[in-house]
Amino acid sequence: MRLLLLTFLLFSPMCFGKTVVVIESYHGGYKWDADYVAAVKSVLGTKHDIHVLELDTKRLKKSEWPQKVAEIQQAVASIQPDVAILGDDNAFTLMAEHLVNQHIPVVFLGVNGGPEQHPTLNHPLVTGILERPFFAESIRHLRKVLKKNERFLVLMDDSPTMRNAVNEYFGDERQPTLYGSRLDIVLTNDKQTWLESVFNAHYRYDAIVVGTYHTIRDENDNYAPPKEIMTEAYNRAQVPIFSFWDIFVGEQAGIGGFTVSAHQEGLTAARLASMILNGMKPDRIPQMKSLSGHYVYSRSGMKHWDLTLSSLISSQSNFVD
Known part of the structure; x- marks a missing residue:
């Protein structure tokens, strides 16, 4: 069969x-x-x-x-x-x-x-x-890419898609360890909480890895356009933002990663x-x-975060923008 x-x-x-x-x-x-x-x-x-x-x-x-x-x-x-x-x-x-x-x-x-x-x-x-999502493969890959790789913020909206993905892989655990790196998993549909998690990430984490961020609403229950949210996150974050999905990699968005x-x-x-x-x-x-999955990277994102890939990873990656 x-x-x-x-x-x-x-x-x-x-x-x-x-x-x-x-x-x-x-x-x-x-x-x-x-x-x-x-x-x-x-x-x-x-x-x-x-x-x-x-x-x-x-x-x-x-x-x-x-x-x-x-x-x-x-x-x-x-x-x-x-x-x-x-x-x-x-x-x-x-x-x-x-x-x-x-x-x-x-x-x-x-x-x-x-x-x-x-x-x-x-x-x-x-x-x-x-x-x-390739949780383990992504973290293993990012450990090779980053000089500092002990703590990651995994940031997602609180959508059925993300809840199901996280629950199946991690169960109820929200602070798991993968390949020696500690993950804090945050799922929220609140715009302020999501953005503040990004803005303050440098105090605790070496990088952020995002899932979807498309069911987020503001304090008045207005839909928060994903592009606006990510643009603000990109411009104010003090640690690099990677992604589990290739569709979130690009100009003023995720820098890249091993993606679906x-x-x-x-x-x-x-x-x-x-x-x-x-x-x-x-x-x-x-x-x-x-x-x-496949390796996808944003050239503008790599420049923004002063990130250089090894020759091996670079030869295996697709590049956008």
């Missing part, structure tokens, strides 16, 4: 004239979504009819989600897809059960929760990629969908974890 799966993932022959719906937890302006949607279209778009729907749960208040879900359900009923690709935990939570009840096969990507949070993961019409690739997740999800479109049943396709 593993050999068969690998063969399909590499070559993924496709049939014609099928309809695919991609349901985003977030929105097209969010780089994670944009990257994986582009990857899905690159695999399936020339031969299949693809519809992209946005739940927009990073910007909408939770009280507004039910109305949005109803709109998406109506759209799905009109589209009548042959397969649905769900991006991230919120889309899976809000849409997976409805889809399988309509006998629509589901391929997921970016899901951090397991069956305890998402019982529909065990449904025979469901398969996909469980997204797992949205593009790779999208390619894999599209190939799994292709297998279903060619007649394979989802329960014959094993669910998998994120296949591989």
Whole structure:
């Protein structure tokens, strides 16, 4: 079965004239979504009819989600897809059960929760990629990059995605040790708390590693635009800011690291969908974890923090800006 799966993932022959719906937890302006949607279209778009729907749960208040879900359900009923690709935990939570009840096969990507949070993961019409940040690999890598590497602040929003990722790997522990380095894990949706954690990090930490920061709100419960938050953090931080995701690396953002690739997740999800479109049943396709990370660095960030990579790491890295 593993050999068969690998063969399909590499070559993924496709049939014609099928309809695919991609349901985003977030929105097209969010780089994670944009990257994986582009990857899905690159695999399936020339031969299949693809519809992209946005739940927009990073910007909408939770009280507004039910109305949005109803709109998406109506759209799905009109589209009548042959397969649905769900991006991230919120889309899976809000849409997976409805889809399988309509006998629509589901391929997921970016899901951090397991069956305890998402019982529909065990449904025979469901398969996909469980997204797992490379916590240990990232810290091991940063220990090689930094001269000081004893203490790291791991800073994230308090979103379902981040809670699930942290809880699965670390359980209830919020001050773990990895490869000899101490981590303090902070999850918050409060803008002031998030920013003050960055501003004061140099008193206790050698570096910051960020997860997502896209469900943060201010004291008036207004949505805090992620780019504005990171720009302020970048300009006022006194220790370098790294990232677990490649989409958060760039100008006035994360400096880099060993990261999860949205593009790779999208390619894999599209190939799994292709297998279903060619007649394979989802329960014959094993669910998998994120296949591989990659080294990504921002040239402007390296200059800003006066950081130099070894020749070996540099030769293995992709560079942006």
